[in-house]
Amino acid sequence: MYAMSVSPLPRDILHKISPFVAERLLSIADSRKSKGMEPRMKEDDRREDSLAVQQVSPQRDFTDKIKLGGEIFDLEKTGGKKKKVVLAWDSFKRARANLERDAGLGYKGMLAEIRHGTLSLMAGEKLDTIIRVKDWLDIERDVEKPWPKSRNFELRPTEDAKESFDLARALGALVESLPHVLQVAAPKGKDKRLGFVTLYTDGAGVFWFKVSKGFHTALNESMASLEALADLASDSKISQEAKENIGILYRKLSSFFE
Secondary structure, three states: OOOOOOOOOOHHHHHHHOHHHHHHHHHHHHHHHHHHHHHHHHHHHHHHHHHHHHHHOOOOOOOOEEEEOOEEEEEEEEEOOEEEEEEEHHHHHHHHOOOOOOHHHHHOOOEEEEEEOOEEEEEEEEHHHHHHOHHHOOHHHHHHOOOOOOOEEEOOOOOOHHHHHHHHHHHHHHHHHHHHOOOEEOOOOOOOEOEEEEEEEOOOOEEEEEEEOOHHHHHHHHHHHHHHHHHHHHOOOOOHHHHHHHHHHHHHHHHHHO
16 A cells, blocks of 8 residues: 655644654754755845945946047036036047037037147137037147238228229238138147137228137127128229138138028
């Protein structure tokens, strides 16, 4: 004969049958149970230790960087909670090829500046502004290129034949110098701020070039001066090509606002 089924004996019945066997079997069961609990208890301890470390250790701050055009740039505090993007020139040159002209619209209000070695350009300008004019900038070439400093171009209309000839010659020389407008210019002395060559006028026929540190000042002053220059050129005997060059530059500058 053999048993058709086997059922576990309750503890009280096992004690009645054989107290000695019951003691042995129950001690073995308790031992196995405690061994099975050890890995789980150790895992729980590790989790608690890990949680404690996370609570004590400061988390790494990933808010001090920004990615533009595939390049990583630093963020610096400007005061309070505001930050500005530091555009290292070598990195920005690579990044700008991958940036659309209006890519800065997604960073409304964020300030930036370009840094080239120890020099800075457009410090405090909006990132959107810098991205919009990214293709106008060539720092290495521009700072080495001479431009007409300390020269006045006097273009006052006159009926005198000789003076009219001098006016046309001065006007032609000024038009030839127009490519210098918004050229990046090296600072003077110990100044570390790069600027832009700007076309100025007194409104009475005298024009000159001077460096402006602010981009918007350089842009607006140059556009106003070009408008005055275009009026003079329309009444002067200069080549059609020269007149077209004035218009080309004006359209380029005004495209910033489009």
